[in-house]
Amino acid sequence: MKDMRDFIEQAESEGMLHRIKAEVDWDLELSHIAKINEEKQGPALLFENIKGYNSPVITSVCTTSQRLSLIMGVPRDSTLVDIMKEWVDKHDNKIPPEYVEDAPCKGNIMKGKDVDLFNFPAPKYYPLDGGRFFGTAHFVITKDPDSGWINLGTYRLQLLDKNHLGTMFIKGKHSDLMLKKYQAMKKPMPVCAIIGCDPLLFLVGASRLSAFESEYDFAGSIRGKGIEVIKAETNDLPVPATAEIVVEGEVDADKFMEEGPFGEYTGYYSGVGTNPRNFIDVKCVTYRNKPIFWGTTVGRAVTDTHMTMALTYGATLWQQLVTMKIPGIKSVYCPPEGSGRFLAIISIKQMYPGHADQVLTAAISTEMGAYGLKTVIVVDDDIDPWDIPRVLYALSFRFQPNRSQVIKRGRSTPLDPSLPLNAREITGRLLLDATIPYDWDEKPIPIELDKTTVDRVMSRWHEFGFQD
Numbered sequence: 001m002k003d004m005r006d007f008i009e010q011a012e013s014e015g016m017l018h019r020i021k022a023e024v025d026w027d028l029e030l031s032h033i034a035k036i037n038e039e040k041q042g043p044a045l046l047f048e049n050i051k052g053y054n055s056p057v058i059t060s061v062c063t064t065s066q067r068l069s070l071i072m073g074v075p076r077d078s079t080l081v082d083i084m085k086e087w088v089d090k091h092d093n094k095i096p097p098e099y100v101e102d103a104p105c106k107g108n109i110m111k112g113k114d115v116d117l118f119n120f121p122a123p124k125y126y127p128l129d130g131g132r133f134f135g136t137a138h139f140v141i142t143k144d145p146d147s148g149w150i151n152l153g154t155y156r157l158q159l160l161d162k163n164h165l166g167t168m169f170i171k172g173k174h175s176d177l178m179l180k181k182y183q184a185m186k187k188p189m190p191v192c193a194i195i196g197c198d199p200l201l202f203l204v205g206a207s208r209l210s211a212f213e214s215e216y217d218f219a220g221s222i223r224g225k226g227i228e229v230i231k232a233e234t235n236d237l238p239v240p241a242t243a244e245i246v247v248e249g250e251v252d253a254d255k256f257m258e259e260g261p262f263g264e265y266t267g268y269y270s271g272v273g274t275n276p277r278n279f280i281d282v283k284c285v286t287y288r289n290k291p292i293f294w295g296t297t298v299g300r301a302v303t304d305t306h307m308t309m310a311l312t313y314g315a316t317l318w319q320q321l322v323t324m325k326i327p328g329i330k331s332v333y334c335p336p337e338g339s340g341r342f343l344a345i346i347s348i349k350q351m352y353p354g355h356a357d358q359v360l361t362a363a364i365s366t367e368m369g370a371y372g373l374k375t376v377i378v379v380d381d382d383i384d385p386w387d388i389p390r391v392l393y394a395l396s397f398r399f400q401p402n403r404s405q406v407i408k409r410g411r412s413t414p415l416d417p418s419l420p421l422n423a424r425e426i427t428g429r430l431l432l433d434a435t436i437p438y439d440w441d442e443k444p445i446p447i448e449l450d451k452t453t454v455d456r457v458m459s460r461w462h463e464f465g466f467q468d
């Protein structure tokens with residue numbers, strides 16, 4: 001799969017995409033159709049007739065494990081955990097992007113005074129949103145001025161006027177780290193925002209890969225081939241050759257416009273009223289003929305964004321534990337109900353005393369866990385972390401509050417609605433060890449049924465008047 005058009009073709013041929021031909025308004029109507037459809041686990045939606053526009057919008061691309069499997073190129077019946085495992089296994093095989101000469105993304109070019117972002121059907125998602133959002137299922141490309149490291153990150157972009165997009169680079173995110181370096185050099189930071197592309201690139205943009213790793217190289221590893229890129233028109237950033245829309249511009253760390261609020265993935269607005277935030281001063285837009293504008297509904301769980309984050313945050317946590325070379329990690333699950341980022345459950349095969357404690361503290365020290373993760377539960381390897389009834393069993397019968405609960409402090413996401421709006425820098429972290437202690441000489445004796453009696457009973461089952 002190379003681009004959004006391949007995704008549409010394959011999803012349609014496998015019955016995972018629905019075209020909407022009736023006229024739909026970009027103002028709330030489109031997002032509400034998408035949200036209601038996603039709550040029913042419906043198909044990806046291609047809106048072909050947007051009021052006032054003659055190019056389409058696609059939503060709900062990542063809503064189900066089946067569609068995430070299509071994007072990741074794994075069997076369609078894979079579970080979220082199976083897909084995460086594929087992510088972890090492919091991690092070390094980085095393949096850098098390949099430059100090409102000719103690129104469909106250069107089909108149309110709007111520069112300087114001619115730039116008008118209102119030419120694209122950016123939706124307004126929720127009633128109290130500060131406006132229309134141009135970037136939701138997209139990513140922003142930036143370059144580290146010291147090392148040349150190219151970062152891809154998904155940071156929302158609000159349509160402020162015809163050539164300005166509001167940003168919210170949360171402190172410590174890779175674009176924020178880079179922006180501070182440009183600020184020290186007294187230079188604006190060149191950026192490109194990509195709207196519509198191989199959906200894998202959005203997934204990697206929304207993943208918590210470690211600093212200094214390029215999300216492009218990791219996407220190349222999943223595809224088994226370097227991602228095809230071409231240099232942008234007005235800066236030297238590499239952009240995907242088959243991108244639908246490429247927005248080129250600059251962010252000046254010392255300039256601000258009013259941005260937000262936005263109906264976030266927590267199910268709450270990101271704040272009250274607007275906030276002064278940095279913005280992209282757009283210099284140029286290049287786009288394909290009839291560009292396919294891609295959006296995701298964000299908002300309350302569980303829909304498109306939550307499935308995306310359950311995969312991308314969960315997989316990066318798992319991969320980073322593997323990178324730490326901690327033995328015995330069986331699997332990791334970050335439930336989409338917690339947007340894949342507030343709660344993590346890790347199943348381990350214990351191999352030495354203190355192993356479970358090591359996994360708990362390691363989890364909150366990863367790039368993913370050190371930011372916003374609030375609760376980590378470790379269970380033994382007889383329990384699958386996605387099997388929530390069994391996790392509750394472990395929390396009931398193996399967990400002991402006197403022994404196996406620790407509270408730490410750490411960096412929070414400013415979007416966490418469990419904290420007051422004026423104090424969201426620091427969160428508590430709860431570490432729960434729901435394993436049977438490795439170092440106990442005498443362990444609880446599990447009740448097993450007597451095998452011979454079970455066989456005898458089953459052979460006489462119908463005799464007892466049971467159907468099955």
Ligand SMILES: Cc1cc2nc3c(=O)[nH]c(=O)nc-3n(C[C@H](O)[C@H](O)[C@H](O)COP(=O)(O)O)c2cc1C
Nearest residue numbers: 136153154155156168169170173174175206207208
């Ligand atoms: C739909 C969506 C919207 C997001 N919006 C933002 C945002 O506005 N600001 C932000 O800092 N992170 C946002 N994130 C989370 C980042 O994409 C994520 O933390 C990612 O790791 C950032 O890339 P980086 O690790 O290279 O900084 C969003 C994620 C998704 C899935």
Ligand SMILES: [Mn+2]
Nearest residue numbers: 151152174209
């Ligand atoms: Mn990054």
